[in-house]
Amino acid sequence: MLQAQTHSETTNRLLPLLLLVSCGFMFASKIMVSKAALDTGADPYQLGVVGNLGAGLLLSIWLVARRERISLERRSMGLYLALGITSVALPTVLSFFIVNRVGPAYTATVYSLSPLLTMSFAAGLGIERLTVRRSIGIGIGLLGMVALVQQQLASIDFTQTAWVVIGLLIPACAALGNIIRSAFWPKGASALAFACATLFTSSLVMAALAPVFAFPSQWRFDDPGVATWLGGYLLVSALSYVLNFRLQGIAGPVVFSQIGYWGTGFGILLAAALFGDVLTALSLIGLAAIIVGGIVANRHPH
Secondary structure, three states, X not given: OHHHXXXXXXXXXXXXXXXXXXXXXHHHHHHHHHHHHHHOOOOXXXXXXXXXXXXXXXXXXXXXXXXXXXXXXXXXXXXXXXXXXXXXXXXXXXXXXXXXXXXXXXXXXXXXXXXXXXXXXXXXXXXXXXXXXXXXXXXXXXXXXXXXXHXXXXXXXXXXXXXXHHHOHHHHHHHHHHHHHHHOOOOOOOHHHHHHHHHHHHHHHHHHHHHHHOOHHHOOOOXXXXXXXXXXXXXHHHHHHHHHHHHHHHHOHHHHOOHHHHHHHHHHHHHHHHHOOOOOHHHHHHHHHHHHHHHHHHOOOO
C-alpha cells in the first residue's frame, strides 16, 4: 500500500510537467497547421472563427458522451465572454497589426513575457506565492526563449515605437487570461466543459470582429487544400484546449503560462524536422534552458 501511495504521489508531482510538455507540443503543432492553412489560401479570421467553432462542436459531442454540461449561469457566461476577448480576440487582432508593422520576430518575443507578467499578477493578487525557485525557473526559461529567437531579433523594426509599445499588450492579455481562468474557474466545471464554452465564445467574438478587419465573403471553403487544413486545425485546437484547461486546473496560472516557452522549443524542432531549418548551437542551448527552467519552476519541494 505504501508503495502504491508513493507511486501515486510521484505521478501527481510529474503530471503538471507532463501536461506542460504536451501543451507546448500542441501549441507548436497548432502553429504549423495554421501556417499550412494560411499558405493554401485560408484567411486568419477564417481560422479563428471556423477553427474554434468546429473545435467547440467536436468537444461538445465528447461533453454529451461524458454526460457533462456547460454552465449557463450568468457569472459563467460573463467569464466565457471575458476569456474570449482577453485570451483570443485582442491578442489575435493585435498580432496581425504588430506582425505587419514591427515583424513576426517581435510578436514571438513579446509572448515570452507572459510567464513573467503572469507570475507578477498572481503574486500581486495573492493567487500564487512568489518563490525564489519558481522565479529562477521562469528566468531560465526566458533566457532559453531569447536564445531561440536571437537570429530573428535583427529583423525587428524598433523605429515603430508606438507599435512596439502596443505590442506589450499581447503578453499582458495572455497573462490576464491566465489569471481570470484561475481566479474565477466555475465551481464544479470540468476542463472539458470550460474549454468547450471558451471555444464557442471566442469564435463568436472573432466573428463579430471579422467584418471590421477582414472580408468574410472572400473566405474559401470549396478549395480541397483549405478544407483539409481547416479540418486539421480544428482537431488540433480541440485537443490543445482540453489539455490547456486540464493543465491550468491542476497547476495554476504561472505553470500554465510557460506553454509559450515549450511551444517555441517544439516549434524550432518541428521546423527543423519538417522544413529543413538548421539547428544552431545556440538553439540547442536555448532548448536545454527551457527544459531546465520548466523542471526547476515545476519542481515540488520535498
